[in-house]
Amino acid sequence: EDKVVQSPLSLVVHEGDTVTLNCSYEVTNFRSLLWYKQEKKAPTFLFMLTSSGIEKKSGRLGSILDKKELSSILNITATQTGDSAIYLCAVDGSSNTGKLIFGQGTTLQVKP
Amino acid sequence: DGGITQSPKYLFRKEGQNVTLSCEQNLNHDAMYWYRQDPGQGLRLIYYSQIVNDFQKGDIAEGYSVSREKKESFPLTVTSAQKNPTAFYLCASSAKVGSTEAFFGQGTRLTVV
Numbered sequence: 739e740d741k742v743v744q745s746p747l748s749l750v751v752h753e754g755d756t757v758t759l760n761c762s763y764e765v766t767n768f769r770s771l772l773w774y775k776q777e778k779k780a781p782t783f784l785f786m787l788t789s790s791g792i793e794k795k796s797g798r799l800g801s802i803l804d805k806k807e808l809s810s811i812l813n814i815t816a817t818q819t820g821d822s823a824i825y826l827c828a829v830d831g832s833s834n835t836g837k838l839i840f841g842q843g844t845t846l847q848v849k850p
Numbered sequence: 851d852g853g854i855t856q857s858p859k860y861l862f863r864k865e866g867q868n869v870t871l872s873c874e875q876n877l878n879h880d881a882m883y884w885y886r887q888d889p890g891q892g893l894r895l896i897y898y899s900q901i902v903n904d905f906q907k908g909d910i911a912e913g914y915s916v917s918r919e920k921k922e923s924f925p926l927t928v929t930s931a932q933k934n935p936t937a938f939y940l941c942a943s944s945a946k947v948g949s950t951e952a953f954f955g956q957g958t959r960l961t962v963v
Binding site: 783 | 854881883885890891892893894895898900906908940944946950951952953954955956957
């Protein structure tokens, strides 16, 4: 059975800290891995990763995929209170249906 | 503005009732999805549709039904057969089959009273 596992499930840090969120997966037909940020309601798209070893960056956020280890990390440097959210990892392991398998999410709280 | 609209934001259901959650998108997306989110369990796929008049069961379809009569609309009915319907429901769409960046609506929180 395809599955995606995130760790840790929750994390509390202080502003300015750097955090690393982990996502590991077991799927039959890997196509891509996606990261979403969910603050209150709708998850918003952060990154889509398809190739190993190529880091994608957006400001203080960066993510990289390791297909050999079947995993991805999401780094957030110099955290701010606005980074507090649930971070969701999802994998497309479908045969062209676009179905995403989501992990449990990591709840990040950044304290002032 | 283009986007996905879910309604209502909050919904209360009595035992034995069927309720329908609305999802409309004006992004001209082919594929639409319904997910359920429970605390500590991430998002689980209920149903998805790749094209009008066609839909498939996801991982937790029991107690739910959908229709896709129009490209823009993908309503979800939570039937009385769903024994534990209290959850946060998210609708999503993606541009085409195989396009994996999904866009989400704001969600509907359903509570059984």
